[in-house]
Structure formats: C-alpha cells, structure tokens
Amino acid sequence: MTGEPLRLMAVHAHPDDEASKGAATTAKYAAEGVEVLVVTCTGGERGDVLNPSFVPPEGLSFDTIEDKRAVRRLEMAAAAAALGVRQQWLGFVDSGLPEGDPLPPLPEGCFALVPLEEAAAPLVELVRQFRPHVMTTYDPTGGYPHPDHIRCHEVAFEAYHAAGDAGRYAVDGGAEPWAPRKLYYNHGFxxxxxxxxxxxxxxxxxxxxxxxxxxxxxxxxxxxREVTTRIDVSDHFAQRDAALVAHASQIDPDGFFFAVPRDLEVDVWPTEEFELADSRVPVETPEDDLFAGVREES
Known part of the structure; x- marks a missing residue:
C-alpha cells in the first residue's frame, strides 16, 4: 500500500501467549518496519507460578490477584521490548483454568463470562484506532480449551467482522470504521x-x-488444522526466546520451550504457521507472507 505503513494486530488471551504463539513472526515484521500491536485481553491474574526458579521482583509478591497483575505487567513490558512491538491491555480479568470433575464455576466477573458484545467493544474501538491490515488470533477451539482462549477467539473474530461496519459498536467520539484485510489463526505445536x-x-x-x-x-x-501460511522466522528465534524468558513467573528457562537445540530447530523447522481464516483481498495459498495481497492493494 503506497505511502502507508503496514500494520499487524496480534490478539492474545494472557501475557506470555504473545511469546509462545507467533512471537518470531511479530518480531520479524516489526524489524521490517511493520507497525505491530499486541493486544492482551486479560492481565493473567490467575496464572500459577510455572517456573520453579521464579523469584518475584523486589517489592512485589505473587500472592494476590493484584500482586500477580503487577508482576505480569512488568513481564509483559519486557517481552514486548524483546520483540520490538507495541502492546496494549484490553482490561479484562483472567478466568483461570477450571479443573476437576465436574468443573467448578468460573469466577464472577472474569473475561469468559463477560457478554460477547461487551467484551468485543473495546477491541472494536482499538481496531478502528490502530487500523490493522492483518489480525491474528486463535482458532475457534482456542488452541486448547482454556475459557479465555476461546473467548479471545470470539472477541477477535467479532472485532474483525464488526469494526468496518459504522452501524455496529458506534460510540460518541469513537474512531472511524476500519475493516482489516485479513484474519489469521495462530498454529502452535x-x-x-x-x-x-x-x-x-x-x-x-x-x-x-x-x-x-x-x-x-x-x-x-x-x-x-489446515496450514495455509508459513513464515520463515529463523532469524528471530532469539527475540522469541528473550520474550519467553521475560515471563519469568510462567516460563521455565530449562523447560519445554527450550528443549530443542536452536541450531537443530533452524534446520528442521525454521517457520511459524498460520491458517488464513478470512481475506478481503485476493489471495493464493499457500502463502509465505501475512501481507500477501495487501501489499498489492492500491
């Protein structure tokens, strides 16, 4: 698009999701001059400590919802800096991952229980403000059955389809409607x-x-799920790893995410994969660029 910077919005459920799903892709595009905004739906306030070596930052603990929110905001800032992207909170509260049989009820007021239109409204406005050409999020299953991941899909899907419609989510003083050109689902492992x-x-x-x-x-x-798009990101694995490590309460530096030697990973799997869910521009799959078809728009 002549004279206009490309823009990518990646919508995630919790802080750390942006580091484990499509992180090297966002780093790659940011390094190439694309404006990249990571949107984090919740504060990750109900996450457990998953790193046995984690020590809370000085002056903070990890004991209450408020403490966890403060720690995870610091971690998110460090991760965004590692990736070279902007980041914005949507402002909802983590639902937690219910366990047991039968499953316990979700906490009152959590993200997954907020009515869809109420949950989508701030993202619709953010889409209109940021004007992304491409959005990424999770597939309808959430990637795994965490209630926040499923709701993240629903909210991002709704925002992608509604943000360009002036008759929907109208607010006084709000930004002008904007219709993103493409929507992708992240593929994980x-x-x-x-x-x-x-x-x-x-x-x-x-x-x-x-x-x-x-x-x-x-x-x-x-x-x-179908892979339509593979992005070569081998030059940006180090940034992805730095973003993962930044989430010190969640990511064990000796754990699963670092099990494969990086030189071997570059040889056997140098890409991150996506599924094209919708496009408003002509495309041909398979693709090797999230902006295929957008770059050619006049």
Whole structure:
C-alpha cells in the first residue's frame, strides 16, 4: 500500500501467549518496519507460578490477584521490548483454568463470562484506532480449551467482522470504521512440527522430550488444522526466546520451550504457521507472507 505503513494486530488471551504463539513472526515484521500491536485481553491474574526458579521482583509478591497483575505487567513490558512491538491491555480479568470433575464455576466477573458484545467493544474501538491490515488470533477451539482462549477467539473474530461496519459498536467520539484485510489463526505445536523435532533429536543422538506427547496426542486423534501460511522466522528465534524468558513467573528457562537445540530447530523447522481464516483481498495459498495481497492493494 503506497505511502502507508503496514500494520499487524496480534490478539492474545494472557501475557506470555504473545511469546509462545507467533512471537518470531511479530518480531520479524516489526524489524521490517511493520507497525505491530499486541493486544492482551486479560492481565493473567490467575496464572500459577510455572517456573520453579521464579523469584518475584523486589517489592512485589505473587500472592494476590493484584500482586500477580503487577508482576505480569512488568513481564509483559519486557517481552514486548524483546520483540520490538507495541502492546496494549484490553482490561479484562483472567478466568483461570477450571479443573476437576465436574468443573467448578468460573469466577464472577472474569473475561469468559463477560457478554460477547461487551467484551468485543473495546477491541472494536482499538481496531478502528490502530487500523490493522492483518489480525491474528486463535482458532475457534482456542488452541486448547482454556475459557479465555476461546473467548479471545470470539472477541477477535467479532472485532474483525464488526469494526468496518459504522452501524455496529458506534460510540460518541469513537474512531472511524476500519475493516482489516485479513484474519489469521495462530498454529502452535502441530503434530507435524513436534514429530519433525522428535525425529531430528533422536537422529542426532539426543534425548527427545516429545515421545510420550506424540503417543498421547496420536491416541487422542487430535485433528490438525489446515496450514495455509508459513513464515520463515529463523532469524528471530532469539527475540522469541528473550520474550519467553521475560515471563519469568510462567516460563521455565530449562523447560519445554527450550528443549530443542536452536541450531537443530533452524534446520528442521525454521517457520511459524498460520491458517488464513478470512481475506478481503485476493489471495493464493499457500502463502509465505501475512501481507500477501495487501501489499498489492492500491
């Protein structure tokens, strides 16, 4: 688009999701001059400590909703800086991941219980303000059945389709309608990717952590969603890793995300994958650029 910078909005449920899903892609585009905005729907206030070596920042604890929110805001700022992107909070409260049989009710006032139009309204306005050409979010399953991930999909899907319609979500003094050109779903750790890493590690004589996972995933016959778009991001793995480590309460630097040696990862899986969910510009798949078709718009 002549004379106008390209803009990418990545919509995520919690702080740390932007580091584990499409992070190297956002870093790549930011480095190329694309304006990138990460939107975080909740404050991650109900996340547990998942890093055994985590020590709260001086003057803070990780004991209450307010404490967790403060810690995770600091972590998010560091992660955004590592990726070279802007970040904005949508302002909702983490729903937590219910466990048990039967599942307990969700906490009152949490993101997943906010009515859809109320939850989508601030994102619609943000889309109109930022005017992204491309949006990314999760598929309808949320990627995994966390209520916030499912609601994140619903909110982003609604905003993508509604932001260009002047008759919807109208507010006094609000920004002008804007219709993003393309919507993508992030792909996480697909079976194809996990199997490639597993075989490469065992072939190199390394112990792979993925054997049991491959067997359990296969046994459950989890469907693989279509990949339409592969982005070569091998030059930006270091930024992705720095963003992951920035979320010190959530990410174990000796854990799962760092199990595959980076030189091996570059050889066997140098890309991040996406599923094109909707396009308002002509496209041909497979793609190697989220802005394919947008760059050609006059």
């Amino acid at each position: 697909s079976m194809e990717r996990i199997r490639a890493a597993h075989e490469a590690m065992t072939g190199a004589g390394l112990e792979s952590p993925f054997g049991d996972w491959i067997e359990s995933r296969t046994a459950r016959e989890i469907p693989e």
